[in-house]
Amino acid sequence: MKRQQTQKLAIAVITGAAALVVIPIVLVILYIVVQGIGALSWEFLTARPRNGMTEGGIMPAILGTLILTLGTAIVCLPLAIGAAIYLAEYAKDNRLTRWVRLAIVNLAGIPSIVYGLFGLGAFVLFLQFGTSILAGSLTLGIMTLPVVISTAEEAILSVPQEFRLVSQSLGATRWQTIRHQVLPHAMPGIITGIILGLSRAAGETAPILFTVAAFYLPSLPSSVSDQTMALPYHLYVITTQVPGMPLSVQYGTALVLLLLVLSLTLVATVIRTRMRRRRDW
């Protein structure tokens, strides 16, 4: 009898705790949507800030974040996919491989602000790129590597071994096998990883603080050596650094950032679940 009561109590507590995790997530998103939706307008999305950023729109910040995300992709993708192929297809089970894996685990653990310091020391100052889109993209790109590498490797490993055996028994080289059999099947998983990684990068503030982000710019960036405004930093600035900022603008900016990042996450999740369902080999 007592055991049954313990069982009931335990399940209730566990369910309650799960609710305590899940409900705030829903509330947070709903709250930002409700508070921010009023600020959204065509002007808000397409105009430049006016009047000490308290009026007008946030277009330069949106554009900046898009540019930085693209830059991140350009820096991160070749290296990350190469490293994932290396780990999944080429790496032998030896000390060197363990070092590579350790390096990736540690890259994933390094705080984003430390990436910011690294970007400042290496790209802004040592390579003299200055505070620029180039320096910011490199910093974000390197920060994004571990996420993309791990998901891409997992996707590559999930391709059945038989395809590799068959392909090589038919005289295909190792690279041909990877190129024609492995990568096409791993592609949805790899894309999921890329989008997830980029959505993280798009929402990051700390790595761009000293490498690219500008408080306010009168004009849009015209080359990769220009600074740019960016949504996360803009939200930080208008929340904590500008007195008298209307709450609606703050919520509106938060909502735009949230929508941008979450829509990327959503796309990635959808691709992944569809891929899992469709796996029929």
Place this chain on the structure above:
Amino acid sequence: MDPKIAVQNVFFTYGDGTEALRNVSLDIAPFQIFVLFGPARAGKTTLLRLFNRLSDLIENTTVQGQVLVSGRDVFERSTDVIDLRRRIGMVFAVPTPLPGTIRENLTYGLRMAGVRSRDELERRVERSLTQAALWDEAKDRLSRPASALSGGQKQRLCIARSLALEPEVLILDNPTSGLDPLSTAMVEESLHDLKQRYTIIMVPHSVQQAARVATRAAFMLDGEIVEVGDADQIFGQPLVKQTEDYVTGRFG
């Protein structure tokens, strides 16, 4: 006649220390069906995968001795492994069509070898399908996904896929394991025609199948060859007690 494949004193060890082959020696003459049979884990698949060096795909293995294909040691430094695999076709136990159409499956090896001529590809598609006794069933659906074929058709497609490269040797590792009796009979029948043109090495599904198809046979046990001989002798009057026990079903 010189043997097509000669195995000389081969030892093979996996990374975990398992001795899969111990002092194996074999001569396989061309244009016959050579059957390797024995209980599970006797080393049959391991031996087969040495012939085309598919064993390379497993890490940390060690191999001693020689495997001569057409008189040349496959483990020699100068051996072109890719060329070797084109000369030795292999069919696996589970029919494994590559994702894609029937035609794409058949032409995969050729395309990877750099054959671009559409005429050449089409010619090879037709001939390999004919040889594998699949042409009539498949000729109208070459552009359909290979996964839509039945199990027996898939396996014949896999045979045809190997034949499209016009190999010298065809290795079949328990090719009828998942097939129904009718499909099995069709595969076996096509083998009889194929041995006119190819040297066939096969791990059979059962002793009965071995007896039906073999020209010569070798009985393997625990990584060693117990007995080699002509099919009539091996399945009729085996010389070694263990072979006799296995052939007559008294094994174990």
Place this chain on the structure above:
Amino acid sequence: MANLTEFARERYAQAALRARPASIWLRRGWSETLIELLIRLSGLSTIAIVGLIFLFLVREGLPTFLDIPLRQLFSGRWYPIEGLYGLWPLLVGSLVVTAGAIIIAVPLGLTTAIYLGEIAPPWQREILKPLVEVLAGIPSIVLGFLGWVTLAPIIQGLGAPTGLTALTGSLILAYMALPAIISISEDALYAVPKEYRDGALAIGATQWQTIWRVVLPAARSGLAMAVMLGIGRAIGETMAVMMVTGNAAFVPDLGLDMPLSPVRTMTATIAAEMGEVAQGSLHYSVLFGIGIVLFVVTFTINLIAGRLVGSVVRRRGGQL
């Protein structure tokens, strides 16, 4: 004999195929070698990148440990304007906020993982798991912003002089660490063989007894890893913490109301002050020095977690 002529023709075709390998050779020869070289290089580059990150931190931050006496570094006064660089308040700040976050997040995360893995019906899992991923996807600045505008006033209502406190930071951080804790613990639970559960249930244990006595102990190294990575996440978090902890660089008094005092973490210090220091100054170096401390701490945590990963990975057949 028709067979034989056909046979001869086939051998000829075969020879022709083999006589044509120039293009094959070419492809294997250099472009494929090049591609494989690039693949290997990108794999190895990860090691180089970790090395470079450390190198540049040291390059800029070394003066911290050369020019400032250790005693001062561990003193309780962080007053860069007067040349006082005591890291103690920042270490304590990070520690307090992280500890608070872990105390909140670990029980919540583990129970949520148990709920998702052992109790929830499939349809709930289908909804809840993506929701947890959504939480992982919310940018830290957005959570920081919400903490600033909504959570801080609530905390102030609890009797703190200001809403920007260690507790506010811990709460925000806890939710940021939750997705990692949940997903890794869930993997760890998932890795426990089904036979264990069946065995326990078969001898009459309740579901809860099975979870408590069988599943959790069997998953402990994975759960430990979840906690380690949660700690790593929390220590390194910057923006949200900077916005909601009040940024007061002094050591809070030990006591019951310690969570309600404002603190300043290492990460927030770097983020807040780097913009205002002269490059090359001692203050600048010390900020990099804090970066070195963070790097070493997270590296160590990941090293320990990596050890645990090894055992989890082995159990799951090579895949995490």
